[in-house]
Amino acid sequence: MTRSAVLVAHGAPSDPATQERAMADLAARVGALLPDWRLRGATLAAPGALEHAMDGLDAPLIYPFFMSAGWFTTTELPRRLILAGKGGARCLAPFGADPGLPDLARAAAEAGAAAVALDPARATLLLAAHGSSRPGAVARASARAAAALARRLATRAFARVEVGLIEEAPSLTEVARAARSRGPGLCLPLFAQAAGHVRDDVPRALFEAGFTGLVLAPIGAHPKVPALIAGALAQAE
Incomplete structure (x- = not known):
């Protein structure tokens, strides 16, 4: 039996077509590493996209292309799967929880530093993440995931690793301003x-x-991300 999976991202409500194309491209690149699989991509923001991606697939794995196990992965995605008649589909851990992500982030940061002749031992690595203005443990998932990644990277090459958030404190602006005052x-x-x-x-x-x-x-655009996803899918079977 041919195995199948659907890669699901949030998308962009203001421009759903662009992110739909990006997910189709990502699915194709993952599929090239798993030639015996049927891979499709979809976003939650594009109306009907998830349902269309699931069409004709009996028991696909669902890979959440999200940075944390927040509201979208724990509540909205399961709800949408039920509405699509695929409530029994198996959802894997989100991209942001992949055990290989810290090494990927470290490699991306070190390569970036090398490209501009920046000595990591004297530099601050600033991790910009989403955060949430909503209360509750689920809403805090993004901030917790970013903080956990920062702790994993703190013992590596960079002098400091700090997190700045878009929708809650510590704000990216404040953290970046403080980082600037300390040097490169x-x-x-x-x-x-x-x-x-x-x-x-x-x-x-x-x-x-x-x-x-x-x-x-963004870390999701790293060239090695398709291999990371392919490995997660292969291990799930």
């Missing part, structure tokens, strides 16, 4: 997709802070 640094956005937060909110916050360090591509 670079920023790694902890986002799965290069959507509005990456294009608009992160640059705006860094500009307001006067942060002039290198801003890397």
Whole structure:
């Protein structure tokens, strides 16, 4: 029997088509590493996209391309699967919880530092993450995941590893301003997709802070992400 999986991301309500194409491309790249599988991609933001991606697949694995086990992965995605008639589909841990992510983030940051001749031992690595203005443990998932990653990276090459958030304290602007005052640094956005937060909110916050360090591509755009996802799917079977 041919195995199948659907990669599901949040998407961008203001521009659903762009992120739908990005997920289709990601599914194709993962599929190239799993030639015996049927891989599809979808976002929750594009109307009908998830249902269309599930069409014709009997028991696909669901891979949440999200940075944490927050409201979308624990509540909204299961609800949407039920509405699509796939309530029994098995959801894997989200991308942000992959045990290989810390090594991937470290490699991305060190490569970025090397590209601009920045000595990591003298630099601050600033992790930009989403956060949430909503109360409750589930809403805190994004901030907790970013903090956990920072702790994993703190013993590595960089002098300091700090987290700045878009929607809650500590704000990215405040953390970036403090980082700038201590010397050189670079920023790694902890986002799965290069959507509005990456294009608009992160640059705006860094500009307001006067942060002039290198801003890397979001971790979800790293070239090794398809291999990470393919490994998670293969191990799930």
